[in-house]
Amino acid sequence: MTESEIFRSCLERLQKRLELLDDKPEETHESTLRALWMYVCDQPLSAQAAADCVLPELTPQQQDRLEQVLAERLDGKPLPHITGRQQFMGLELLASPEALVPRKETELLAKEAGRVLDQLCQQQGEALVVDVCTGAGNLPVALAKQRETARVHASDLSPEAVALAQRNVDLHDLQERISLHEGDLLAPFDHEGFHGRVDLITCNPPYISSAKVEQMPREIAAHEPKMAFDGGAFGVSILERLIRQSPGLLKQGGYLLFEIGLGQGERYVRRMQKKSEFREVRAIEDEHGDVRVIQARL
Numbered sequence: 001m002t003e004s005e006i007f008r009s010c011l012e013r014l015q016k017r018l019e020l021l022d023d024k025p026e027e028t029h030e031s032t033l034r035a036l037w038m039y040v041c042d043q044p045l046s047a048q049a050a051a052d053c054v055l056p057e058l059t060p061q062q063q064d065r066l067e068q069v070l071a072e073r074l075d076g077k078p079l080p081h082i083t084g085r086q087q088f089m090g091l092e093l094l095a096s097p098e099a100l101v102p103r104k105e106t107e108l109l110a111k112e113a114g115r116v117l118d119q120l121c122q123q124q125g126e127a128l129v130v131d132v133c134t135g136a137g138n139l140p141v142a143l144a145k146q147r148e149t150a151r152v153h154a155s156d157l158s159p160e161a162v163a164l165a166q167r168n169v170d171l172h173d174l175q176e177r178i179s180l181h182e183g184d185l186l187a188p189f190d191h192e193g194f195h196g197r198v199d200l201i202t203c204n205p206p207y208i209s210s211a212k213v214e215q216m217p218r219e220i221a222a223h224e225p226k227m228a229f230d231g232g233a234f235g236v237s238i239l240e241r242l243i244r245q246s247p248g249l250l251k252q253g254g255y256l257l258f259e260i261g262l263g264q265g266e267r268y269v270r271r272m273q274k275k276s277e278f279r280e281v282r283a284i285e286d287e288h289g290d291v292r293v294i295q296a297r298l
């Protein structure tokens, strides 16, 4: 078969049998095939990065390997778990089953946090940032890349997630400005160096109710860590603790920004407006008009 015949045959199979997920809009049938193709050529790339590159010719061994990884993908293995790559805010990152695959929707939180960080750095030259529930370390890497004077601390309860986040910090050579910690929510920062000193706290917590976690699509439920999604009986147990604990770390005038689930927005805007510690509560909507990020100031 010629290269274009191989491409067409693989694409047809993907189009017939691969169901795409709404929360990974970068994965089309074609970008999936291109990422798998580059992976078997020992050039692992995210779906976005593979979408634009010239596909090399395949050796017979690489053709066999492509058949294998295509079968794995059709069997539900997430694309970033095969390629080991995922893009976030235009940055190529390492991905693995150790942590949630960063989602496009979380770029809304990254962009808003980046805007606050720019403002803080312009006003005071530098900023102390804490990202909790950091997963693969996508938020701290994106923020530290954006501003050279940002000092970022990030943490996660999962030691596996912290290990992957460290590899992403190393990949982007940010060891001098990002420190990783393992522990429950804000507990790793419960000491003098942080009390009342943090300029910005970011968090994309687990916010799905335990009952709904069981009903997630198989590709997610069978491959990504449950701890990344499960927010307890009502989905908001981590969020509630974050709101309660963060004033203890924030500087006066410091910011808290967090992502929330679809349908949780209006309630949490009201909730934050009623909290006497916070002011300037902002509801940030995605392109569909749903509130997905909340910003508040101490």
Ligand SMILES: C[S@@+](CC[C@H](N)C(=O)[O-])C[C@H]1O[C@@H](n2cnc3c(N)ncnc32)[C@H](O)[C@@H]1O
Pocket (backbone or CB within 6 Å): 099, 100, 101, 102, 103, 106, 132, 133, 134, 135, 136, 137, 138, 139, 155, 156, 157, 158, 161, 183, 184, 185, 204, 205, 206, 207, 227, 228, 229, 238
């Ligand atoms: C929705 S994922 C977010 C990952 C990453 N920040 C992102 O945006 O892609 C939530 C993360 O919270 C972590 N987590 C769950 N419970 C936690 C807790 N009590 N304390 C700290 N991290 C927790 C999970 O291990 C997971 O990495």
